[in-house]
Amino acid sequence: MAELVMDLSGSxxxxxxxxxxxxxxxxxxxxxxxEALGWEPCVPAREGxxxxxxxxxxxxGSRTPMRESS
Numbered sequence: 001m002a003e004l005v006m007d008l009s010g011s012x013x014x015x016x017x018x019x020x021x022x023x024x025x026x027x028x029x030x031x032x033x034x035e036a037l038g039w040e041p042c043v044p045a046r047e048g049x050x051x052x053x054x055x056x057x058x059x060x061g062s063r064t065p066m067r068e069s070s
Contacts, residue, residue, distance in 0.1 A: 004046060009053050 002013050018024065033039045
């Protein structure tokens with residue numbers, strides 16, 4: 001995943017030691033989202049990352065969450 005992000009963004013990765021107790025590998029479980037919301041991912045990772053990087057570029061890299069239009 002890091003290689004895909006680097007490829008799409010043209011950036012690099014800074015390697016640092018993991019914080020104490022941090023898992024070495026994550027395996028997200030979306031069962032609760034699927035059951036409670038009827039949601040599951042439907043966009044391929046590359047496409048989703050491209051859209052996310054475009055959004056960050058357009059908002060100037062601001063960390064302000066997206067707001068709904070009124």
